[in-house]
Amino acid sequence: MRKADHQPGEGHNSGGFAGEQLHAFVTRIEQLEEEKKSLGEDIKEVYSEAKGSGFDTKILRKIIVLRKMDPGERAEQETLIELYMTALGQLSDTPLGKAAVKSAFA
Amino acid sequence: MRKADHQPGEGHNSGGFAGEQLHAFVTRIEQLEEEKKSLGEDIKEVYSEAKGSGFDTKILRKIIVLRKMDPGERAEQETLIELYMTALGQLSDTPLGKAAVKSAFA
Amino acid sequence: MRKADHQPGEGHNSGGFAGEQLHAFVTRIEQLEEEKKSLGEDIKEVYSEAKGSGFDTKILRKIIVLRKMDPGERAEQETLIELYMTALGQLSDTPLGKAAVKSAFA
């Protein structure tokens, strides 16, 4: 099948097959977005509930963030180290190079 | 049971109950956030698919936004844009846009 | 392997010279980035000022975007939007927008 046959920019039967496809995509997206929004509301609700149980939602949010971040942060540390190594590797092969690196970072 | 006994902000000698509650809330939230994230990825996927079918995702996104917008709200925005444009002495694009569309379908 | 030539790409056994060069480049870049950032803040400030004068910054931003856009490019976008909207069976907003503008000036 030739690609041009159903390309929106080239097909000429507007409202035809491309229209059906488009509608399907739009519908799916809107459906998914609605579900996503709904989940967002559920989350809000849980926070609200937690608040009703006496928890400070602000702290709660921080806990969520922390639990999410900690592993990533460790990875980032490693990345940083690796980056340093790589950057230094460019210049640090000789004593003079080392000095140059040192001054570059001063 | 008195509420104060296990309220984080107030009670104190309560035992691990607050911890259990907290853990439950955290778990529920994390679960919901994960689902939400997953939906976000699904949406991206649909856009990608649409792109593969020859649709312009940028336009597609605009379509979604337009359909989502309250008509009155949208009219108001456009009015303001036209107003500002007029104040700047640049007559709005709309007539040209219309003409372009018209010619596209002629 | 000879890595002793510490010039990153070609190597010239020059000593700390690469370091000096590197430092110069880094400095220039950082300087430029700082200025750039500063300009970004200035821009924000102008928007803020405009807001203080009663302008709707959201609209203002759109105005800037519109003025920046190549007219042809812009017409094309609008055409596509209309096209997609038509394919979806929803006639575009443009006529309504126009009517709204008209009444605003009547």
Added chain:
Amino acid sequence: MRKADHQPGEGHNSGGFAGEQLHAFVTRIEQLEEEKKSLGEDIKEVYSEAKGSGFDTKILRKIIVLRKMDPGERAEQETLIELYMTALGQLSDTPLGKAAVKSAFA
């Protein structure tokens, strides 16, 4: 002087004073954006120059990032610690509470 006299939403002499103000804002913004863009190009140019001198621009970019981040990262560490303290402070007043906290983070 009443503020309403020159509010875009209420003033009615389009093309009048509000128009002048608007034009001034737009002009300033566009000017600043242009300068900003120009700086962006300068930066690119420096990278290009560095590349011509044999430096690996990828590494160079990393160096810039690192120099920018290191201080911030320290600050972030402190923020994290502080967050933990705060979160723990909510529950850690008693031995049992400590246990609860522990399980919450497990």
Added chain:
DNA sequence: ACTGAAGGCTGCCCGC
């Protein structure tokens, strides 16, 4: 030309 990543910007949610 497309994909993936980084930074900037926008909209949303909160507290004041």
Added chain:
DNA sequence: GCGGGCAGCCTTCAGT
């Protein structure tokens, strides 16, 4: 109701 803080989106840029 407003402004600040934060998450998500969009845009830009290097790499393939």
